Amino acid sequence: NPQGEIKKIINWINDQKGVVWSIDIPSGFNADSGKPLTPCVRATHTVSFEYPKKGFFNPYYKEFIGNLFIVEIGLNRARIKKYGVRDFALSTQSVKMLVDPRDKKAHKGSFQMVSVIGGSVGKMGAPLLAGMGAYRGGAGLVKVMMPDSALKKINQDQLELMFEPIDDEGCGYFKKKNAARVLNLLNEKKGLCVIGPGLGQKIETFEFIYEIIKNYRGPMVIDADALNALSKNRPILAKAVSSFIVLTPHPKEMERLSGVSYEKIKLVREDFLRSFCQKNKVRVLLKGAFSLYGNPEGLIWVNPTGDPSQANGGQGDFLSGLISGVIAERGVCDLSVLGAIFWHGLMANYLVINQNRRITLAHDLGQIADKALHWGLLNKYSYFKSLFP
DSSP states (O other): OOOHHHHHHHHHHHHOOSOOEEESSOTTBOTTTOOBOSSOOOOSEEEEESSOOGGGGOGGGGGGTOEEEEEOOOOOHHHHHTTTOOEEEOOGGGGGGGGSOOOTTOOGGGSOEEEEEOOOTTOOHHHHHHHHHHHHHTOSEEEEEEEHHHHTTSOOOOTTOEEEEEOOTTSSSOOGGGHHHHHHHHHHSSEEEEEOTTOOOOHHHHHHHHHHHHHOOSOEEEOHHHHHHHHHOGGGGGGOOOSOEEEOOOHHHHHHHHSSOHHHHTTSHHHHHHHHHHHHTOEEEEOSTTOEEEOTTSOEEEOOOOOGGGOSTTHHHHHHHHHHHHHHHHOSSHHHHHHHHHHHHHHHHHHHHHHOOSOOOHHHHHHTHHHHHHHHHHTTOOSSBOSOO
């Protein structure tokens, strides 16, 4: 921690009522972790050079940075890259491919089908949000597989969605014996699946989830209650046969999934996620402010889009569907996932900036998805401010 004269100067700066500009980083701020020392300058604006520091993306200490400006000062970027960059920040470059026009000969069969496995009595909305997210992302067809007695309780007015009732003998949730039927349906057509939204946390449902994860070979997005199931039986993940698995935990789900307190995780988010992805050979989207995405090769991306207005139920369901939809249209690769992540946050930014929304609900996002995408690209939307016109 700063001592002596430096400590006195920092405290004096923080006591002033004027605007504070920090150059490079605020004094007392850890550029790697983002954790401030005591004391640390609370800047109104920070001007940093060439590339943002990792610590700038720690959401828990953003108030020390203020508005962030990145300025090029002529460093040799080619030489910097030779050192092996493993951490990246997403930008509008991540979504440019999403506005590429479709082939004029394309039809719904040109793009993969997404199957959403979700729902239980009392949680029927989640898989519908995921299904609509998949369509917005670019899926050719979307089928929602839901327990029959749960499906009967909803108005099937999402006209584009196909529904596959799975016989649940009136219990309202999936059981292990339903797995064979669901796997047969999944294998009928080449595609990918989202599993988890609204499934519930019955032990019998967890056993059903384990069977799907162990036996489904297509790309798979694992969300919500499927993550809770994995946290109760972590070795199942090692038995998965899919070569492209994306886990989408929020902080509490990550804590349960890893067995590590999030208070510890948040201090070393990038390094923790890198290790987890490499060890388990999976891709993980760690949701929240400045969400992180990691892959089995140890690369990490931080997403600067998104807004506190999204802190409500259903956002993760829509996002898991959106990820699957972009994969269905653009291909099974990290670039597809990254595009969906940036785009999802951009939708909320669009609504907050252009419509003064205080709260953005998941179903709001689907209505303006394309508008937000074009707006972001047109305005080169960025977390970083431009210091010069």
